[in-house]
Amino acid sequence: MSSLYNFPKAATFGRMLAKSKIYDHATPSSKVKELFVKEVEKIIWSHKLSPATINLPASDGVHEIQIFTILLRTGELSQEVLHTIDKAIPSPILFELKYGGKIKYAASYKQPSEADKSKWVLSSYFLSDWVKEDGPSTELPVVLNMGTLYQSLLTSISPLPFRQGEKLDDLVSRVDLLRVKEREAEKVESRIKKEKQFNRRVELNRTLNALKQEIEQLRK
Structure with missing residues (x-):
């Protein structure tokens, strides 16, 4: 606005x-x-x-x-x-x-x-x-x-545009889920910075990338 x-x-x-x-x-x-x-x-x-x-x-x-x-x-x-x-x-x-x-x-x-x-x-x-x-x-x-x-x-x-045919309740649910996924991504990013084991960092990066994809889909 x-x-x-x-x-x-x-x-x-x-x-x-x-x-x-x-x-x-x-x-x-x-x-x-x-x-x-x-x-x-x-x-x-x-x-x-x-x-x-x-x-x-x-x-x-x-x-x-x-x-x-x-x-x-x-x-x-x-x-x-x-x-x-x-x-x-x-x-x-x-x-x-x-x-x-x-x-x-x-x-x-x-x-x-x-x-x-x-x-x-x-x-x-x-x-x-x-x-x-x-x-x-x-x-x-x-x-x-x-x-x-x-x-x-x-x-x-x-924070998100309406999808075609989407109702307000559905938009609100999508915004709520987006907030959850963004918080999860922040926590994983924080853990990556602290993690010293290479294998564990790889796993966490894989989790973070999956979350980023979900976030991107929710924003469309």
Whole structure:
């Protein structure tokens, strides 16, 4: 994504969200609280996209979409922080991360659990590239309902393109698998650097090459 979203004025919410309120609803560990302190300057509940504010009907699983603006202390934000906020808010969220005059978007595919509709299931996070805060903006896409709006917002920051005939659930599963394979490849590369036995290095390189092929296939 190379531009900013221009959210409708009617959807402006503009409320500060105290970290303590998030802690009350998500009960993060001490380690995650430390990440909040280290990485997060301020959290603003900036917009509320809903049938009342953008004149789109609700759909199954998507009644509203919240826009949270997070002002960062550094250019990094741990996904544990995003996950904690998502756990605290019973609604899909698109995050605007701001730092040094730039913005990037982040979101997890968030949907009600099949086993317990009061709980939510989260995918790994999609992240856009950084763009200038005063750069060009784009209007929200023209869609039929809140569900298709949510899908459009997610796919705009997806790290992978849609395959022909692919559904959003399948794309998300492919992204999740890609993350797993990339982590596996990183671990194998680390082991190769430490391994001194030649035969074992050959085996590890064979494993790494196979993983790289899988990663390449997932990216297509």
